Amino acid sequence: MEKRLMEELLAGKNRAIQLQTLLHNPAKDEGSVSREELAMKILRSFTNGISIASSCTAVLPAQIAAVDCVGGSGSGSGSACSGEGKKKVVKDKRGCYKRKRTSDAWIKVSPTVEDGCAWRKYGQKHILNSYHPRCYYRCTHKYQGCKAKKQVQKIKEDPMYQITYIDHHTCTDTQMMLPQHIVEPDPIESNLLSFQRSIHSLKPANVSLLKQEFEVVDMTQSVDFHYAKSSVNTSSWQVIIRSGSSGCKQVLSPRIPVPGDDLEEEVSGLYSCASMNSFHGLDMEVDQLGDIDFEQW
DNA sequence: TCCATTTGACCCAC
């Protein structure tokens, strides 16, 4: 997997160089690979790279941390990179902390934070490795016992926000405003996206990784990510990805758990679909599932 | 006066 990841990254780099050459000398565009094709191939390389990286999360974090040290973000990071031995193990875990969610939650990527509901801000935190702070909101009608909350984080310089909704509104004022996508997943949906990939650890915390992939493909779309327990009595998660404007929906069904699984942590996904109009850049290679090392699980 | 926002402190999972 590491070898494949390096190959994808190198392929992406080479295509980027080709694209740079084309941009500097547009005359070469005719008769050869077009800039659009190159851009698509670059995108595909990095998308595949992300897919492979997510499949070997047990190995990559330390390596990525090492790369970060080489890159060096300047002040304050020096000591974090100079650690050795036992101390380094602790530092490698920094920034990876994610609290387990015990309630229903879903992620929406939107150019606006407005959703028609009344929210009250109750906190703001600077998140490690994030340039923008994360804002915490709860439903204004908490006196009605409404537990709905949301977290808003600006994810790019462009007005694009990652909004994490936690729990549904129970207050009467917002019942009518509940997003239409908060429904039971329907695996047999005719309007599905179509691509296939391997996911070593698809879990709530990693939905943001999926989100980032979609972001790269189409920044103009409002995309919802919703994850929930597939049933009350299981620890398996289902993830639904829906494009706001096209209505395309994708359901990632969990595999059947086997003894020894960390059920809270591990879910594999197989995507299937038919509509490519919104996420045409995600036509991944169909043989990637063969790369999953089930023995690791 | 009421309500929303800000922000430092605190709690707790990791």
Place this chain on the structure above:
DNA sequence: GTGGGTCAAATGGA
């Protein structure tokens, strides 16, 4: 020990 999430006093605007 650290980072993410929440609390609550202080502050400001209507």
